[in-house]
Amino acid sequence: MIQxxxxxxxxxxxxxxxxxxxxxxxxxxxxTLGEPQSRLSVRRKVSAALDSMTPNITTLIRxxxxxxxxxxxxxxxxxxxxxxxxxxENACLVLDVHAQLEEEIFYPAMRRIxxxxxxxxxxxxxxxxxxxxxxxxxxxxxxxxxxxxxxxTLIRTVLHHIADEETVLLPLAEELMPDELGxxxxxxxxxxxELVRPHAGEVAATSIRTFPIGTAAAAAGxxxxxxxxxxxxxxxxR
Numbered sequence: 001m002i003q004x005x006x007x008x009x010x011x012x013x014x015x016x017x018x019x020x021x022x023x024x025x026x027x028x029x030x031x032t033l034g035e036p037q038s039r040l041s042v043r044r045k046v047s048a049a050l051d052s053m054t055p056n057i058t059t060l061i062r063x064x065x066x067x068x069x070x071x072x073x074x075x076x077x078x079x080x081x082x083x084x085x086x087x088x089e090n091a092c093l094v095l096d097v098h099a100q101l102e103e104e105i106f107y108p109a110m111r112r113i114x115x116x117x118x119x120x121x122x123x124x125x126x127x128x129x130x131x132x133x134x135x136x137x138x139x140x141x142x143x144x145x146x147x148x149x150x151x152x153t154l155i156r157t158v159l160h161h162i163a164d165e166e167t168v169l170l171p172l173a174e175e176l177m178p179d180e181l182g183x184x185x186x187x188x189x190x191x192x193x194e195l196v197r198p199h200a201g202e203v204a205a206t207s208i209r210t211f212p213i214g215t216a217a218a219a220a221g222x223x224x225x226x227x228x229x230x231x232x233x234x235x236x237x238r
Contacts, residue, residue, distance in 0.1 A: 056181035057106055057188050064098040065162050071210055072155045081142040086209035088142075088151050092134045093202065095158065097195045099127040105188050106173075109180065111150045115172045119164050126161045130154060 055063075071091040079087070107120055133154040140147050173181065196203060 015113070054071055054182055054189060055187040057184035058181055060167065060185055060188050061087035061102070061106065061170060064094060065166065068158060069162075072158075074078050074210065075151060075155075077148055083209050086206040088137055088193045089202065090210045092137055093199060094136075095130055096134060097192060099130060100195060101129065101188050101191060104191060105184055109177065109184055110169065110173060113176050115176055116169055119168055123161065123164070126157065129157055130161070133157065
């Protein structure tokens with residue numbers, strides 16, 4: 001004799017019912033797991049799009065080199081003290097930020113692919129040499145008789161450093177990790193904004209005195225556009 005509720009018990013023990021229950025449970029699990037995976041997929045697509053739209057890290061490094069070289073070419077003994085100080089301060093800030101960005105982002109990426117170890121081993125000591133000269137320049141002014149020669153020593157140090165990067169490190173990066181360059185470039189832009197933000201007034205003032213107005217405005221416009229692009233797209237991906 002089957003007791004009340006027995007038919008329900010038998011139905012639950014029916015293989016077909018059990019299989020349907022398993023399928024329903026599996027579908028619910030798949031749906032639950034699929035939602036975060038879908039969101040992650042969108043974020044990955046946005047991240048990949050940002051990487052493709054951002055200048056490669058090698059391009060950004062070359063732009064920094066060009067900026068420093070342009071400042072070096074404008075340095076003359078006959079310049080007024082005001083313009084000479086602005087030019088030196090602008091170049092020193094660019095080099096300071098550039099060195100930190102390379103040490104935090106570019107050099108570790110190069111070490112991960114075990115490329116150009118010998119040059120990397122001497123690159124950071126060269127950065128320290130640059131920083132020592134920058135500290136000396138910041139502790140003196142144009143009236144100091146050693147000001148010009150200290151800046152010229154900095155120029156010679158930087159030119160040697162740039163030559164190694166332009167002829168060895170950057171070509172190697174483009175050859176050995178082409179798929180990472182956009183992502184590294186985005187990281188560099190974001191970190192640069194963090195480093196430059198506290199010095200925004202100094203950058204604006206010294207750029208205007210160092211470069212022709214059109215050039216300074218164009219440089220500032222490029223930085224602002226890159227900042228808005230990164231901030232806007234990353235904000236929508238959250």
